[in-house]
Amino acid sequence: MRPVLDTDVRIEYHTIHGYRRAYRIAGSGPALLLIHGIGDNSSTWDEVIPTLAQHYTVIAPDLLGHGLSDKPRADYSVPAFANGMRDLLVVLGHSKVTVVGHSLGGGVAMQFCYQFPRFAERLVLVAAGGVTRDVNPALRLVSTPVAHEILTMLRLPGVVPALRLGARTLAAAPRIPGVPNAVSPRRLLNDHEDLVRVLGDLTDPTASSAFLRTLRAVVDWRGQVVTMMDRCYLTERLPVLLIWGDEDTVIPYQHALLAHSAIPHSELETFTGCGHFPFRSDPERFAKLVIDFIDRHDAVVFDPVNWRHLMSEGQRPEEFVGDDETVEAVLEAIEDGRSAT
Template identity: 80%
Template sequence: MSGPQPPGPTATRPKASATPNLRPVSDTEVRVEYHTIHGYRRAYRIAGSGPALLLIHGIGDNSSTWNEIIPMLAQHYTVIAPDLLGHGRSDKPRADYSVPAFANGMRDLLVVLGINKVTVVGHSLGGGVAMQFCYQFPRFAERLVLVAAGGVTREVNPALRLATLPVVNEILTLLRIPGVMPAVRTATSALVSLPHVPFVPRSISPKNALNDHEDLVRVLGDLADPHASAAFLRTLRAVVDWRGQAVTMLDRCYLTERLPVLFIWGEKDTVIPYEHALIGHAAIPHSELVPFPNAGHFPFHDDPERFVQVVTGFLERTDPVDFDPQNWRELMSTGGVRPEEFVGDEETVEAVLDAIEDERSAT
């Protein structure tokens, strides 16, 4: 069955889902379970019953980031939220932390769980993993939801570029010194609470630059563990270098032709700018885009109930795609990026073309 009809060139704001109750209910049990796959222990949260949703977290984070929304989604769906290898309660070996390897891990876990069809929801790095999963294992993918996703274009917060430098490993060791993390939290809170200075653009004010400070400090605190920090650096260097993101999706976005795709993005995201949402939406003409005007990089934390309404509404009004190997073969044989089908204003379309050219010419 085909995906949803194109919503047009502008960002769409779907009506709230008709689901009667999206608040967590007291008898919703979220379990943390483990499976050993290829010799490594994999942790994941699981709850609910019904069609399967796979929630993939971002770099340095873990599946607990979804805690607010899992009980709401689990009222109508089976929710699986893994800790990526090297993250959370999963093992942290010296291993392959590339985006394709993470996608393999998601496939392997689903096979072990006996699940062969999922809607994939990916946040930040998890968005890049979700896109790669749909590319590598299209038979598993029913829909794709990208939340402030990495892997659209090369641009990324400069702090992540700096974090790829060799000296950062020594800097991260400072987090293990007693008192350092409390000092970081105090200093960050003080910067955020500073009043706005007249004549200073709000775009460079400390409060705006640290819009997601609570979540970012939380992630930073987890990196005090030496195994976690080593896995973080291996993961980061697999996807980002000093020039920005090294892996993008624009050259293969045409393969989503029949796959329902939803972008959810905070307009105040300082980690991966909102402009990436516009570029991704333009490059996938049938996709939907729902902006969260007052949210940063974690829209499901800023407004969890609206986030769940948007996701469940998308699930209810779209049909899961059935993989068609003949269509896939035709797309890969004769397909490719089709600029004439891009949606959006002239500036956005030009940004898509520039990003594709940058990707093809990079060395």
């Protein structure tokens, strides 16, 4: 038997507060926490973990209600997920971490840095939720009372394979003359393989129930109901990297520009032609970006005096960057009645 290398990915489990939590772990060195999106699981990071594990201890949990973790009738709010990340890190013996969050996981990552600033060294937001209300209309539909019946249909034999085949067929369709690229079948189904993969996991009744509880905590028929924009100013000393695909049909690319405006010191990396999963579309580039970002930025050390000053001062709109239209959109997102808690 060959020895297990540091970069070999292991699936491990810990029971915390009575619930089993699964996580992938690999590597050694400083801790790097990867948080997946709604309905997904830690396997979504499989193509980037081995490279990242050459430099860091990579921890990729299955959020409660997702993947191999337990799926109780529980609190699936963004703050609750942030608590779960803190608890897992404490159990694993890590008190400092660079956090990478995708989609819902981006909102959880931002909330984690707000709730537990002493833990956070750097922050990477990947197609993150929590900017404006805008979100894919399908998620708005699934948040409504008819969602249970819609998800129940996924359990019927042949439904998921049919969806997969239909999505592949439409995604491969040639561009229709005169139809803008923004609404072409190819672009609308840019992430079809990953989205169908996520849907396939929802055939399990406990998984679909947990998914609905999670979705309804962050989305209703009007769109996203929580925001990170009202706390962006608290990242003033925290190194922040934004990564987005410019053809994202789940969380629009415009959100990247607004987040970059509200976090003026942030870096924005655009994956041209990519959709909602840039780390799966180009895992090599993604891993290199994260490694370079960490190498170039020293870990922030929590300063309680500065934290108190920031919270006392509050948001400073005059520091937002971008054109007038972008800044106005940021102000609207902050003032539209949503909150991070």
